[in-house]
Amino acid sequence: AQSVTQLGSHVSVSEGALVLLRCNYSSSVPPYLFWYVQYPNQGLQLLLKYTTGATLVKGINGFEAEFKKSETSFHLTKPSAHMSDAAEYFCAVSDRIKAAGNKLTFGGGTRVLVKP
Amino acid sequence: DTEVTQTPKHLVMGMTNKKSLKCEQHMGHRAMYWYKQKAKKPPELMFVYSYEKLSINESVPSRFSPECPNSSLLNLHLHALQPEDSALYLCASSQGRGAGTQYFGPGTRLLVL
Numbered sequence: 001a002q003s004v005t006q007l008g009s010h011v012s013v014s015e016g017a018l019v020l021l022r023c024n025y026s027s028s029v030p031p032y033l034f035w036y037v038q039y040p041n042q043g044l045q046l047l048l049k050y051t052t053g054a055t056l057v058k059g060i061n062g063f064e065a066e067f068k069k070s071e072t073s074f075h076l077t078k079p080s081a082h083m084s085d086a087a088e089y090f091c092a093v094s095d096r097i098k099a100a101g102n103k104l105t106f107g108g109g110t111r112v113l114v115k116p
Numbered sequence: 117d118t119e120v121t122q123t124p125k126h127l128v129m130g131m132t133n134k135k136s137l138k139c140e141q142h143m144g145h146r147a148m149y150w151y152k153q154k155a156k157k158p159p160e161l162m163f164v165y166s167y168e169k170l171s172i173n174e175s176v177p178s179r180f181s182p183e184c185p186n187s188s189l190l191n192l193h194l195h196a197l198q199p200e201d202s203a204l205y206l207c208a209s210s211q212g213r214g215a216g217t218q219y220f221g222p223g224t225r226l227l228v229l
Contacts, residue, residue, distance in 0.1 A: 034217070041222035042119075043206055044159070085207075090158055103172060104218060106158035112220065 004114035006091050014115045019063075019078040021110050023091030026072070033105070035065055037088040038088045045088075048075060058108055061085070079115040086114045119143075120221035122207050128227045131197060137157060137224045139190040139207030148190040149218060150182060151206040161207055196229045 007022040025031060029077025032051050036044040055067040061084075067077045074091060089110050094102035120141045127179050128181075133171035139148065164172035164186040176217050181193040190207055204223045212215035 036220075041225075043222045044208075045220070049217060081172050102216065102218075103161055103164065104159075109158050111156075111158075 002031065002090055002095065002105040004061065004093055004105055004107035006089075006110050008099045008110055009108060010111045010113065012113045012115060016080050019076075019081045019085060021076040021089050021091075021112070023065075023074045023107055025074065025091075025093045025096075026070055027093065029096065030067070030069055031095055032102070033065075034092040034094075035059065035063070035074070035076050036092060038090065038109075039060075039105055040087075040112065044090065044098045047076070047114050081112075081114050083114050083116065086112055088112075097115060120188040120207075120219050121211055122165055122221035122224050124224060125222070126225050127225075128209055128229065130229050131199075132170035133197075134193070134195045136194065137192040137205055137207075137226075139181075139192075139209075140188055140190055141210065141219070143219070144187075145211055145216070145219075147210045147216065148184060149188070149208040149210075150192050151208065151220075153204040153206055153223070157175065163192075168188065194226075197226075199228050202226055202228045208227060 003026040005024045035047040038044050047063050048057045050057045050067045058064045063078045067091045091107040092104045094104050117224045122136045134225040162176045168184045176180040178221040179196050206223045207221040208218040210218045
């Protein structure tokens, strides 16, 4: 079974500083990889995803992530944090199957706090 | 349009009540999902419908009963719930095949008294 590990349940950054959220997956076959963000009392919003091709993926709100097969990682970064980035971030994976309805396996989440 | 709508936004019910959660999407997606999310935890998959057929049931207790009347609508019928079932219930949908991104609704926050 797939497993996803997010290092650090809480991350505190200063406004304007680099945001780095770590995600490692367990599968020997690279899965599809996703980062979602959840603001308080809301659903999840897709930030970016990796399926194939270029390993550096750009997403919304200035975020990007790099797929590193050798490290089984998919870390999320943003060069300069904004107060609006305060939220919960989830890394998720799904198997490379062609059937409809892929099961997403989530990491434990990382709560980002942005200090002024 | 990438919107998934869920009603109601909030629900309070007693342990003997019967209620239903509703989810709707008009993106032509053929896979729909129910997740349960407890506070400060990631979402946990409950059910997956693929082309209106139940394809995954993650060993969910029978007091939760999903229904997919058509390709745009997904219901979750609730009966005889327990206080520990209080959570945020999220619906999602994705395209029929491959690495379809799952689009999430805002959720229904359920409180069981």
